Amino acid sequence: MNAQEPRATPAERAARGKAARGRVRRSAHAAFEPRADRADPVEILQRQSADREPELVPIRYGRMLESPFSFYRGAAAVMAADLGTQPRTGIEAQLCGDAHLLNFGLFASPERHLVFDLNDFDETLPGPWEWDVKRLAAGMAVVGRENGFPAGRREAVVRGTVRSYREAMRGFAGMRNLDVWYAHSDAERLRTLFADRLDKQGRRRMSRALETARARDHLQAFEKLTAVVDGARRIAPDPPLVVPLGDLLADAPRAELEERLRLLVENYGHSLAPDRRHLLSQFRMADAARKVVGVGSVGTRCWIVLMLGRDDDDPLLLQAKEAGPSVLAPYVSASPYRNEGQRVVCGQRLMQAVSDIFLGWERATGLDGRRRDFFVRQLRDWKGSARPETMSPGRLLVYGELCGVTLARAHARSGDRIAIAAYLGGGDVFDRAMAEFAETYADRNALDFEALADAVGRGRVTARRA
Template sequence: MTTALSDHLSPSERAAYGKAARARVPRTGHAAFEPDGRRPDPIGVIERQSAERVPELVPIRYGRMLESPFRFYRGAAAIMAADLGPAPHTGITTQLCGDAHLLNFRLLASPERHLLFDINDFDETLPGPFEWDVKRLATSFVIAARANAFTAGERRAIVRTCVQAYRTRMHDLAAMRTLDVWYAQDDADQLQAILQERLDKNARRRASRAKAKARSRDNIQAFDKLTRPADGRRRRINPDPPLITPIADLLPDEERSELERTLRGLLQSYRRSLSPERRHLLSRFHPVDMARKVVGVGSVGTRCWIVLMLGRDDEDPLLLQAKEAGESVLAPYAAAARQRNQGQRVVAGQRLMQAAGDIFLGWDRVTGIDGRQRDFYVRQLHDWKGIAQPETMPPDTMELFGRLCGASLARAHARSGDPIAIAAYLGKSDAFDRALAEFAESYADQNERDHRALADAVEGGRVTAQSV
């Protein structure tokens, strides 16, 4: 059920719709994951993605995915979409993150300079059945917990806590007024106060350090880390090939000049996607250097540029990231995007799901030096970002983190979907929680098999992996 449909129904009718979805997919039915002979070759899935990416960077993607099952999972959103898409689903639609693994939940800055806990990555965002995001999140916790050698009981408790938090928060949101749902956010200071009673002294210390570190990860920190004085002139982006390659080192002079014009044109025209006051703010800065940057795991090989801009003087920087946006991995299985520009799709999904977003978030379409049109979205490179470190978490801390992620995902879904219908489907019992714990274990097994398949493909010479 879409938000547009639910607008014309009473709360009781919306709840009835949610309960009726149990006939299509019983809550216990989510426990099953049994791949059949029609399952696509997982290596073929990621090879098709790689065919659209920068060829010399693709081996880095495979090298990162090869490092561990969790790293593989981060790069395998398309594989999971192919597994979930054809299966029966609730039909209760909301805006999905599309890649809601645990590392895509982090501390972020609001425009008012509050530190919030929210979803961060929206490359795959698209409307779809709410449970797809929940399943991807739950499975990520099992994979991370296995890497830490947690017991089956500890893993089960983590997932059930995460899903229970999603279900409980959704019931709370279902009882709220529409505007109150939209204004809801997860303030980091409030969350820490709530968790104080549940964290031991060491965990509280780590949480405080994480908040302080997040606040330090801003434009100034990125400016100091990524740039250097160049021959007495203004600062330039520091090369670190192949991960960071300034445009001056990337192409011959003639092609470089054309690429610089393309990127400057992107910056100029992307301004139209910003509100007037933010266009004015951006006009106070001018670009001085650009570089290609390798980002993430699943995104490696997409065209991604960082742009160094300066305002008042050399100590007044703004670092922007322009990242290529392709079709969502959910597109073959979910509702079609309303936006014809894939960058706009990413931005629209982020604005729907996040409680507060980057003031410079926007999009554009440009024609590259190869004559092909590509869509991009633009955002700040760093703005108070703090990321979790699951490899350092004991079971109780990971369980608390799962609670935060589950509750935050529910809030994000409720902004665009129907919290009454979702809450009615989930119900008050733990049937959905238990089913997701079973599903997550089964899919983690499949992820390990797919990870081994990649290792075999590298060993057999089918694909090339590079460690950087």
């Protein structure tokens, strides 16, 4: 990654950022013209699905067809292919790789504070910082269309989101390294920052969202996802979304898979710090189930593992999720990590202000004999997600500004914040360019959504709602 040169002065780093305008003018980011040989978006999705659980892939397509924004959520690989053909500033940071607005949210820090941050890193890799900004901006435009906002209000939302990123990056450029590293957004700071930006209903909704996030903890997940069966605590079935091992496989292969999952959890502990490894060792595996998650991830191998500690009322729910190559991989430098789970975990730790104490990785062998990479984390440790479909233009603008600040902080931790800030400058040239790009790409996304619907209608792919 092209982070700051250790011996470069701030002036030299700023000069590097301004020089990047010679490679890509800020106003040039407005343009998006698909290449004549642009790959078929349905083919991209099919290639991505080739190594997934075949019976779950139709659920992925079904979820993507719920709306253009649902399609956008599942089509990170399509946008990565598009961005890979665009001119680059040459300044890199650790990328989320899928920085749409629903991949930001509330969760608990190890100190038990509620914080707002990026929360999905399946696609993380070092790359051009502007790709994450474009992913965020275009997603805002897609949501604005679904909510029926007129063009002017959508433009205001996107420009406000990007302005927030730009101004925050300029602020981080003037901060000391440790101050950037310690910066984060906790719940009470959010309440203070946006209290005067929201109407009474908006403030009430924010308070309710914070309270809901605190209630969605591991104990709530434990009560929701498990039940006592024949005197023992087990994961409750909810097919096809949650399927316990006992319902998934016959006795012999089930016992073999259970043992392999037990080894996965035991061995992944070696990727944790010694104190957290010690804490993990105080729990035993009681049950496991396959779980369908998200939109773009549907079909990847994902397991939830019920761990019990002192007794049956001392639970820990872990999620072991398959990590394949990032959708960015064909268009950027190779990952420095040989394990894709490690790629995810290290990218997450670099971009997030605070991370789950049980976040780690392991490589495991499946029943088919194939070795696959996984990352492991708590299934739920306080959690709050936005509901963009309920947002007015004003509330979506406030939320976009929060996402912009958060993304800037993540990039400032990993890339050359001074060079990026100098490239962006103090004016709104980049903001206006991003607003134009977002609308153009929302048009493209709508066409790709229709292409998938047409492919389903013609029987080229199968979709299933679940």
